[in-house]
Amino acid sequence: MQGFTYVKDVAKAGEGSLVNVRGWVYRKRVTGGKIFIVIRDSTGVIQAVVSRDNESVFKKAEQLNIESSLIATGYVRKEPRAPGGFEIQVTDIPWSFVGWQFPINEDAAKADSEYLLDMxxxxxxxxxxxxxxxxxxxxxxxxxxxxxxxxxxxxxxxxxxxxxxxxxxxxxxxxxxxxxxxxxxxxxxxxxxxxxxxxxxxxxxxxxxxxxxxxxxxxxxxxxxxxxxxxxxxxxxxxxxxxxxxxxxxxxxxxxxxxxxxxxxxxxxxxxxxxxxxxxxxxxxxxxxxxxxxxxxxxxxxxxxxxxxxxxxxxxxxxxxxxxxxxxxxxxxxxxxxxxxxxxxxxxxxxxxxxxxxxxxxxxxxxxxxxxxxxxxxxxxxxxxxxxxxxxxxxxxxxxxxxxxxxxxxxxxxxxxxxxxxxxxxxxxxxx
Known part of the structure; x- marks a missing residue:
């Protein structure tokens, strides 16, 4: 693997390919010993999955907030339930910037247009x-x-x-x-x-x-x-x-x-x-x-x-x-x-x-x-x-x-x- 793959090109890389994606945390949820992170970049969104079995990477993923930036390395896998029908099985997060808690949530986005203009x-x-x-x-x-x-x-x-x-x-x-x-x-x-x-x-x-x-x-x-x-x-x-x-x-x-x-x-x-x-x-x-x-x-x-x-x-x-x-x-x-x-x-x-x-x-x-x-x-x-x-x-x-x-x-x-x-x-x- 060389360089980085834009989110829109992950599916083109093909199932089983090793990719390196960089972007920001768009959504995050923890369930059943896994962390599901939706990563966004300028081209779209892709789901990345981190397993508790990979303890060091799991701890890094736990710290990430909405809009934290990261680089994620992993293998492409077909997953019909994921955005775009593919996801990344993460093997490493070689770089991340956690940052502060992001001040905009879904409720604020729906409720207050003036707040969104301020932000x-x-x-x-x-x-x-x-x-x-x-x-x-x-x-x-x-x-x-x-x-x-x-x-x-x-x-x-x-x-x-x-x-x-x-x-x-x-x-x-x-x-x-x-x-x-x-x-x-x-x-x-x-x-x-x-x-x-x-x-x-x-x-x-x-x-x-x-x-x-x-x-x-x-x-x-x-x-x-x-x-x-x-x-x-x-x-x-x-x-x-x-x-x-x-x-x-x-x-x-x-x-x-x-x-x-x-x-x-x-x-x-x-x-x-x-x-x-x-x-x-x-x-x-x-x-x-x-x-x-x-x-x-x-x-x-x-x-x-x-x-x-x-x-x-x-x-x-x-x-x-x-x-x-x-x-x-x-x-x-x-x-x-x-x-x-x-x-x-x-x-x-x-x-x-x-x-x-x-x-x-x-x-x-x-x-x-x-x-x-x-x-x-x-x-x-x-x-x-x-x-x-x-x-x-x-x-x-x-x-x-x-x-x-x-x-x-x-x-x-x-x-x-x-x-x-x-x-x-x-x-x-x-x-x-």
Missing amino acids: RHLWVRSRRMQAVLKIRSTIFGAIHEWFRSNGYYEVQAPMFITSAVEGGSTLFEVNYFGEKAYLTQSSQFYLEALIFSLEKVYTIAPSFRAEKSRTRRHLTEFWHAEAEVAWAGLEDMFTVTENLISHIVKRVLESNLEDLSLLGRKTEPLENVKPPFPRVPYDEAINILNKKGFNLKWGDDIGADEERVLTLEFTQPIHLHHFPENVKAFYHRNDPSKPSTTLSVDVLAPEGYGEVVGGGERIYDYDELINKIKRFNLNPEDYQWYIDLRKYGSVPHAGFGLGVDRLVMWICGLDHIRDALPFPRDMRRLKP
């Missing part, structure tokens, strides 16, 4: 969190894969900014060597600058919103996958977003079925995710919602409650498009054929999850942008360099931002966005 640095070891993190890794990888295979260049933008992208009320102000600055709400403006060099660009980076919100889908710090494309319009954004999301879901179904199962996530809704997505104009959405008991008038925003009801009408994500001017940011281009509306789109995830993408066409004409900034009672001087882009070789262009944490939440079937990432930040939580 998040330890709760990330749970199999449930491990499954979410594996799916999350697949999602990030699939985003990069799709963009790069479709001719996009990955770029980076600064986290310190001097003006708002999504409205001044949600800016985090910081002292930047005596000058007032803010944490970025979005990399969009910088990506727009870069399309004049690279044409198709994307980034995956944190964004920050000082939203005093306690809903199940809001964070103050979240991961943002953003893209901007030269020579593109609203129709292109329909195609790009539905193909990107479909690709991500496909990769998760290919790579993470076991993790989805551990989370209790039904895969049928994910299997429905294929382009094209239904397109629902804002006007039509208002009619649907009012028939469902809402009392919305044209020009009202469609919030989380409305999105939940609307998405339950569909089995796929939907493109909700052509929002009124007043409910979208100033940089959205108005539709020349219906100037009261914008060439904008939100992608809403089904099953009540709601918005995961916001995007559309950007204003590319200098005078049009100046006029709209003033209509929104903003100061053009605050956006000088952004406006400057419209002076030199401006072109029609479009883009979007995808909230990766919201996407993880939906794909995993989670109840709260805080469970979609390892260390969440919201208005009440700054640690761990």
